[in-house]
Amino acid sequence: MSETSKLIEGRTGPWEIVLGLEVHAQxxxxxxxxxxxxxxxxxxxNEQVSLVDAAMPGMLPVINGYCVEQxxxxxxxxxxxxxxxxxxxxxxxxYPDLPQGYQISQYKDPIVGEGEVIVELDDGRTFTVGVExxxxxxxxxxxxxxxxPNATYxxxxxxxxxxxxxxxxxxxxxxxxxxxYVKKLxxxxxxxxxxxxxxxxxxxxxxxxxxxxxxxAELGTRCEIKNVNSxxxxxxxIEYEARRxxxxxxxxxxxxxxxxxxDPGKGETRSxxxxxxxxxxxxxxxxxxxxLVLDPAWVKQIEDSLPExxxxxxxxxxxxxxxxxxxxxxxIIEQARAxxxxxxxxxxxxxxxxxxxxxxxAARLAAGGLDIADSPIGPDAIAELVQLIEEAVISSKIAKxxxxxxxxxxxxxxxIVDKAGLKQVSDTGALEGIIDALIAAxxxxxxxxxxxxxxxxxxVGQVMKETGGKxxxxxxxxxxxxxxxxx
Ligand code: MN
Numbered sequence: 484m485s486e487t488s489k490l491i492e493g494r495t496g497p498w499e500i501v502l503g504l505e506v507h508a509q510x511x512x513x514x515x516x517x518x519x520x521x522x523x524x525x526x527x528x529n530e531q532v533s534l535v536d537a538a539m540p541g542m543l544p545v546i547n548g549y550c551v552e553q554x555x556x557x558x559x560x561x562x563x564x565x566x567x568x569x570x571x572x573x574x575x576x577x578y579p580d581l582p583q584g585y586q587i588s589q590y591k592d593p594i595v596g597e598g599e600v601i602v603e604l605d606d607g608r609t610f611t612v613g614v615e616x617x618x619x620x621x622x623x624x625x626x627x628x629x630x631x632p633n634a635t636y637x638x639x640x641x642x643x644x645x646x647x648x649x650x651x652x653x654x655x656x657x658x659x660x661x662x663x664y665v666k667k668l669x670x671x672x673x674x675x676x677x678x679x680x681x682x683x684x685x686x687x688x689x690x691x692x693x694x695x696x697x698x699x700a701e702l703g704t705r706c707e708i709k710n711v712n713s714x715x716x717x718x719x720x721i722e723y724e725a726r727r728x729x730x731x732x733x734x735x736x737x738x739x740x741x742x743x744x745x746d747p748g749k750g751e752t753r754s755x756x757x758x759x760x761x762x763x764x765x766x767x768x769x770x771x772x773x774x775l776v777l778d779p780a781w782v783k784q785i786e787d788s789l790p791e792x793x794x795x796x797x798x799x800x801x802x803x804x805x806x807x808x809x810x811x812x813x814x815i816i817e818q819a820r821a822x823x824x825x826x827x828x829x830x831x832x833x834x835x836x837x838x839x840x841x842x843x844x845a846a847r848l849a850a851g852g853l854d855i856a857d858s859p860i861g862p863d864a865i866a867e868l869v870q871l872i873e874e875a876v877i878s879s880k881i882a883k884x885x886x887x888x889x890x891x892x893x894x895x896x897x898x899i900v901d902k903a904g905l906k907q908v909s910d911t912g913a914l915e916g917i918i919d920a921l922i923a924a925x926x927x928x929x930x931x932x933x934x935x936x937x938x939x940x941x942x943v944g945q946v947m948k949e950t951g952g953k954x955x956x957x958x959x960x961x962x963x964x965x966x967x968x969x970x
Contacts, residue, residue, distance in 0.1 A: 489657040490698065493729045498695045500725045501702060502661045503653035506668060507646045508678040509622065509686040510553045516621050516645035517544030517587065524684050528627075528638040536643040538582035543771050550645040551775065552785060553677040554594050554619050557647055559786050560675045561614050563598025567782070570774040571619075572766045576759075580624040580637060588648075590766040593618035594775065600651075601794055602667045603812055604659065612664050613652035622646050647678065653692065653702065658721035662714045665689055670793050674818055688712040693724045695732065703728070704738040708745050708752055720745035724752045796821055804833035813841045820845075820855045826862035831869045839865050843886055860889050868896040880952055881905050909955040911962065917949050918942070918962055929967060936969045 490497035515522055518535035535542045558565050572590040595617035603609050624642035628635050649668065655661045669687055672678040680687045689712075694705035708724060711717045723745075728738050743752040791799070793815045800811040800821065814821045814837065828836040844865065848858055868885060871877045877885060877900055888899045900906055908914060921942060922929050931938045939960075946959045963969075 489659070491695075491725060491729065494733050497698065498725070498729050498732075499698045500656055500658075500721065501653050501694045501696060501705075502655035502657075502721065503692040503705075504651045504655070504661060504664065505690040505692070505707075506649045506651075506665060507622075507688050507690070508557075508649060508668075508672055508680070510550045510619075510645035510647060511677060511679050512547060512550050512553065512645055514547055514549070515643040516547055516550050516619065518643055520643065522644050526640055528636070529640060532639040532642065536582075536639055538584075544587060544769075546772065546775065547645065550619060551594070551777075553645075553675075554617060554647055555777065555782055555785050556675050556789065557649075557672065557677045558595030558598065558617055559782075559789055560671050560677075560792055561595070561598035561600060561617065561649070563614055563617065564596035565777065565782050566592060566594055566596055567777045567779060568592065568774055569594040569618075571769045571772045573769050574620075574764045574766055576764060578623065579635070580626050580642070582624070582639065582642060586621055586623065587769055587772070588620035589618035590761070594777075600664060600667055600671070602660070602663045604663050607808060607812075610654075610660065612654045615650045615652055617647055617649045620646050620648055653694075658718040661691065661721060662717055665714065665717065667793070670816060674790055674792055676790075682712050682714075685712055689717065691717060691721060691724075693721055693728070694738070695725055695728045703732075704740050706738065706740065706752075707742050707758060709742055709755065711745055716745055716747050719747070719750055720752055723750060727752065790818070800824075804828060804837070806833065806837055810834075810837045810841060813845075817855065823855050823858070823862050827865040827869070829866065831866050832873050835872065836865065836869050839869060839886075843883070847890055859892065860886075864889060864895055871896055871900060875907060875909065875955060876900065877905055877907050878952065878956065881907065905953060907955045908950050908953050909958050911958060914946065914950075914954060914958060914962055915966075917946055917954075918959075918966055921945050921949075922966060932967045932969060939963055939967065939969060942967070 490499055512522060514520065515533070515536060518533040520533040520536055521531045523531065535544055555565055569589055569592045571587050573585040574588045574590065575585040577584055593616045597616070598614040600612045600614060601609055602612055622641050622644040624637055624639045626635050626637055630636055651664065655664055669680040672687070673680045678686060682688065688710050691708045691711055692705045693708065694703035696703040706724060706728070708720050711720055724743065731738060740758040742755045742758050744755045745752050796815045797808070797811045800806050800814060801808060806814070814824050820840070824837060824840045827840060844858065844860065848855060868882060868889065872879055872882050885896050885899050885905060888903070889896060893899050928938065928941055932942070942963050943956065943959055946954050947956070
């Protein structure tokens with residue numbers, strides 16, 4: 484049982500949810516898996532269809548080497564075994580969006596074997612999800628039911644697009660863990676460049692296998708929820724489905740193994756079809772395709788070209804910059820964000836820089852719906868702002884104001900500070916004048932401080948007010964204590 488397991492209370496006591504995921508990740512390739520037809524979002528219906536994709540008689544599939552390379556890259560990124568020999572099988576089923584009458588997939592010998600994904604939860608706990616396999620397969624076409632009340636249309640653009648199906652072990656115990664797993668997997672895929680991870684376009688979607696059991700008992704019968712394409716839906720679908728199963732079991736019923744669909748409008752899952760077993764598909768090796776044999780030197784070459792991946796980057800940021808696991812974790816969610824940070828942090832206070840990147844800047848970008856690559860404030864500009872704080876030219880409070888002006892396009896931090904006269908006043912002469920006048924004008928308050936030293940805060944506030952927040956608080960405190968006779 485996972486460390487982070489969350490039990491759901493039913494009438495007959497606690498139940499444990501067991502989750503395994505089959506994630507379909509579309510390979511970021513310009514062409515399909517077995518044809519030269521283009522892959523692209525937004526093309527008109529049936530504009531990206533070759534004779535192979537339309538399954539015209541006599542057509543032969545030709546494997547796309549780029550897609551194979553991406554599957555190997557992904558396998559390596561998942562620390563998985565790369566199978567130097569794999570083969571393609573036909574998975575037979577009739578479906579109107581599958582013109583061949585079968586899907587070319589990999590059954591017995593997938594291109595990638597066992598691997599693992601280390602997953603972080605929001606509270607900082609980590610756990611490992613085992614990857615059972617990754618195989619290459621074709622996507623189906625798309626049926627369109629809402630153009631005509633009496634007809635269904637088919638758009639073959641998606642037919643034959645390359646998918647990597649990444650099958651996990653049933654290692655997740657809550658919707659939170661499942662969502663965190665897919666988020667981490669998505670981050671890794673984006674770092675690798677093998678899938679763009681755009682869930683809105685359906686480029687990453689998950690089939691979620693849900694079962695429940697009493698803790699320690701055998702695995703229960705599972706239901707598979709098909710094609711969940713958002714993190715919110717995944718959480719809702721899992722929670723609904725687990726409750727549904729618990730209620731059936733508590734009433735003495737049993738779970739029928741089936742495939743279900745999540746209806747986001749109703750927030751519930753409903754039965755789609757009874758679940759097939761592998762033998763129902765009559766898998767057999769595709770006679771049109773030779774076994775896929777990889778050269779170990781080529782695999783090594785791919786391995787050597789892998790970028791620094793999220794886990795390694797996180798560990799390095801912590802070690803190199805002394806960042807907390809949390810800060811490093813937030814920075815590595817996007818490669819561009821980590822790069823931005825490292826540019827900004829050069830020669831600067833690493834923690835302070837991390838705060839500006841992960842808090843103020845991240846919040847501004849999110850509010851504007853902007854990617855960090857499109858940030859109007861670049862890493863050098865953040866570095867300059869941090870330098871002004873480090874050198875006590877401005878206080879952290881004034882820095883917030885400077886940052887807002889930078890965002891509004893008023894210029895660089897030092898220009899704004901000069902133009903608006905925001906420099907912190909640390910000049911004791913100037914501050915002493917203000918303090919002397921305040922003490923003279925408020926003898927009652929001065930006497931109160933002698934009785935109760937905490938009352939000095941009132942004077943600090945007044946000095947700040949007089950200087951428009953620009954007085955250096957440490958200097959002000961020091962001067963006030965000396966003049967009011969407080970230790
Ligand atoms: Mn599949």
